[in-house]
Amino acid sequence: xxxxxxxxxxRPAARPRYGSMSRDRRWALRWSYFFLVLFVxxxxxxxxxxxITSLKTSAEISAATNPWWVYHPTLxxxxxxxxxxxxxxxxxxxxxxxxxxxxxxxxxSVPAAFALSRMKFWGSATxxxxxxxxxxxxxxxxxxxxxxxxxxFNEWTDxxxxxxxxxxxxxYPTLTVPFATWIMIGYFASIPKELDEAALIDxxxxxxxxxxIFIPVALPGLIAATIFAFTVSWxxxxxxxAFTTSSDQLVLPVGIITSLIKGxxxxxxxxxTGALLGAAPPLIIYAFLMDYYxxxxxxxxxxx
Amino acid sequence: xxxxxxxxxxxxxxxxxxxxxIDLDIADHEFVVLVGPSGCGKSTTLRMIAGLEDITDxxxxxxxxxxxxxxxxxxxxxxxxxxxxLYPHMTVFQNMSFGLRLKRYPKAEIKKRVDEAARILDIKExxxxxxxxxxxxxxxxxxxxxxxVRNPKVFLFDEPLSNLDAKLRVxxxxxxxxxxxxxxxxxxxxxxxxxxxxxLADRVVVMNQGNIEQVGxxxxxxxxxxxxxxxxxxxxxxxNFIPCEVEQVGGGLSIRLTNELAFPVPPARxxxxxxxxxxxxxxxxxxxxxxxxxxxxxxxxxVPFEAKLDVTEPMGMETLVYFPVNGTQxxxxxxxNAGARDGLPxxxxxxxxxxxLIDETSGRVI
Numbered sequence: 195x196x197x198x199x200x201x202x203x204x205r206p207a208a209r210p211r212y213g214s215m216s217r218d219r220r221w222a223l224r225w226s227y228f229f230l231v232l233f234v235x236x237x238x239x240x241x242x243x244x245x246i247t248s249l250k251t252s253a254e255i256s257a258a259t260n261p262w263w264v265y266h267p268t269l270x271x272x273x274x275x276x277x278x279x280x281x282x283x284x285x286x287x288x289x290x291x292x293x294x295x296x297x298x299x300x301x302x303s304v305p306a307a308f309a310l311s312r313m314k315f316w317g318s319a320t321x322x323x324x325x326x327x328x329x330x331x332x333x334x335x336x337x338x339x340x341x342x343x344x345x346x347f348n349e350w351t352d353x354x355x356x357x358x359x360x361x362x363x364x365x366y367p368t369l370t371v372p373f374a375t376w377i378m379i380g381y382f383a384s385i386p387k388e389l390d391e392a393a394l395i396d397x398x399x400x401x402x403x404x405x406x407i408f409i410p411v412a413l414p415g416l417i418a419a420t421i422f423a424f425t426v427s428w429x430x431x432x433x434x435x436a437f438t439t440s441s442d443q444l445v446l447p448v449g450i451i452t453s454l455i456k457g458x459x460x461x462x463x464x465x466x467t468g469a470l471l472g473a474a475p476p477l478i479i480y481a482f483l484m485d486y487y488x489x490x491x492x493x494x495x496x497x498x
Numbered sequence: 499x500x501x502x503x504x505x506x507x508x509x510x511x512x513x514x515x516x517x518x519x520i521d522l523d524i525a526d527h528e529f530v531v532l533v534g535p536s537g538c539g540k541s542t543t544l545r546m547i548a549g550l551e552d553i554t555d556x557x558x559x560x561x562x563x564x565x566x567x568x569x570x571x572x573x574x575x576x577x578x579x580x581x582x583x584l585y586p587h588m589t590v591f592q593n594m595s596f597g598l599r600l601k602r603y604p605k606a607e608i609k610k611r612v613d614e615a616a617r618i619l620d621i622k623e624x625x626x627x628x629x630x631x632x633x634x635x636x637x638x639x640x641x642x643x644x645x646x647v648r649n650p651k652v653f654l655f656d657e658p659l660s661n662l663d664a665k666l667r668v669x670x671x672x673x674x675x676x677x678x679x680x681x682x683x684x685x686x687x688x689x690x691x692x693x694x695x696x697x698l699a700d701r702v703v704v705m706n707q708g709n710i711e712q713v714g715x716x717x718x719x720x721x722x723x724x725x726x727x728x729x730x731x732x733x734x735x736x737x738n739f740i741p742c743e744v745e746q747v748g749g750g751l752s753i754r755l756t757n758e759l760a761f762p763v764p765p766a767r768x769x770x771x772x773x774x775x776x777x778x779x780x781x782x783x784x785x786x787x788x789x790x791x792x793x794x795x796x797x798x799x800x801v802p803f804e805a806k807l808d809v810t811e812p813m814g815m816e817t818l819v820y821f822p823v824n825g826t827q828x829x830x831x832x833x834x835n836a837g838a839r840d841g842l843p844x845x846x847x848x849x850x851x852x853x854x855l856i857d858e859t860s861g862r863v864i
């Protein structure tokens with residue numbers, strides 16, 4: 195009886211120290227919301243400011259009014275950009291470059307990742323690490339040697355590579371392929387070995403195992419890699435700035451900067467509009483693919 | 499359908515020899531179980547038969563053809579994996595028909611075979627589901643269905659029940675046996691569970707450290723184990739091993755366990771132990787079921803003795819009793835009504851007709 199009393203007596207004292215499950219959860223939620231709100235404010239301020247500015251005339255932008263409010267909203271910036279032939283050219287160049295680069299990247303990195311994660315050949319582990327290390331070399335180190343290479347190539351073969359938008363199709367994959375391969379190696383490695391063994395016994399060759407088993411099972415990874423490759427090629431700035439100069443060869447990020455900044459005159463309204471319009475395609479793609487990305491497709495493969 | 503022959507199979511990983519030159523003949527329609535502790539080489543052997551592992555040395559024949567260099571898909575085998583290995587993005591029907599579709603079978607034939615396998619396994623209503631919508635037992639059935647539809651020469655099972663809970667395991671064990679009775683395909687089955695091995699197998703292959711310890715029917719292994727390892731591995735609770743000496747007493751032999759305790763050897767067995775009196779260290783092997791409570795009438799070969807019980811474990815249909823003899827904990831199985839109590843003495847009887855004498859140095863049963 196005495197022990198029973200002692201036990202019950204000690205309980206109230208213990209409660210505040212450890213707290214209940216739901217109380218812990220409630221606090222965790224509060225903190226997460228607090229930081230989420232901070233995060234949202236921090237990251238949404240620039241695009242909101244861009245949107246506000248894009249709806250103003252140049253006169254209103256330079257006027258000394260509240261910069262966070264639009265007094266005379268106008269769509270003139272949008273109309274001007276969307277009817278300007280050079281802006282549409284940049285947009286088209288960007289779109290073609292990105293789509294082709296994404297396709298090239300996936301065509302190279304998916305089989306590469308499959309080989310590196312599943313076919314154990316001599317040096318495969320070293321090669322896999324090597325692929326990742328290439329990604330760590332920044333483009334700021336590479337664009338000068340690349341420029342020199344293209345120039346030399348031109349001297350030898352008379353084929354002009356500089357100031358041609360399509361040369362970006364060969365340059366961007368040097369950035370996208372290593373990282374996409376690395377992502378895919380991770381996804382493929384998480385697929386249980388028994389799955390390819392089962393396919394092997396069922397009579398599938400390597401290519402069939404890749405296309406019929408690995409790609410469908412690792413679809414979330416594939417989508418992650420696609421999003422990544424698209425974002426990199428859409429937003430790439432340094433390489434097109436270095437390699438393309440004529441107005442008809444430019445892609446969107448460089449095009450906006452070179453055509454809308456004239457000397458020290460910044461056409462802020464159109465710059466912001468161009469940036470917003472440029473950010474739209476990746477946003478749409480993210481929104482569209484996110485569901486697939488999150489869906490856990492590997493559930494149920496093995497015992498889980 | 500086909501027989502499988504292994505000839506001097508060796509598997510070496512760098513320095514480690516996982517399988518050390520084993521020979522095994524598996525007859526057509528036979529259900530053979532490879533059993534042994536983890537790391538004994540049973541799974542490696544199975545994977546070599548499947549073609550998933552290269553063979554370092556030796557020969558594997560399936561249906562009379564040497565298949566050493568034949569890729570898995572051309573060996574005409576089907577394999578069921580421990581974790582099922584179902585294709586997660588395909589329905590049950592697609593999972594089961596995947597192999598046939600790759601071989602470009604006509605649609606009608608595929609449907610016929612899948613339906614037939616689904617009927618045997620009782621999974622007809624699951625054909626449109628995805629693996630993640632299935633329970634563990636259902637997944638294992640689908641994995642078996644995938645093997646059955648191929649109508650292969652040999653079924654290979656790699657610990658197929660290890661991921662299931664105990665109750666389901668017993669149920670699926672029966673299912674596997676039923677399926678084999680219907681399809682009669684030569685089967686090689688790997689498990690570490692000796693109960694599974696005993697219940698399923700036509701013949702059991704006990705493996706240890708890359709070698710085959712003994713091959714035989716479940717009854718042979720149980721009653722006539724050839725080594726201490728097999729004697730200890732087969733049977734649950736495991737056989738008791740008690741250090742002993744063999745004495746010449748009058749015209750017969752006696753097994754002396756302690757100064758106070760000695761069992762006379764039944765005359766039928768005495769001849770085979772005659773020359774092992776001075777053979778150094780010996781062990782008496784006696785299964786728990788051969789140590790029971792002493793009844794009023796003793797059978798020939800039964801020897802009564804008194805033991806002070808350390809622990810008793812009532813199992814319902816029987817009670818396990820543990821008591822020390824010569825420094826070893828010995829297990830016996832007594833009737834639940836025999837009055838066994840922790841810490842109290844009980845009159846027990848050892849049935850020496852079923853005894854084994856083991857040479858401790860060589861590990862062989864004499």
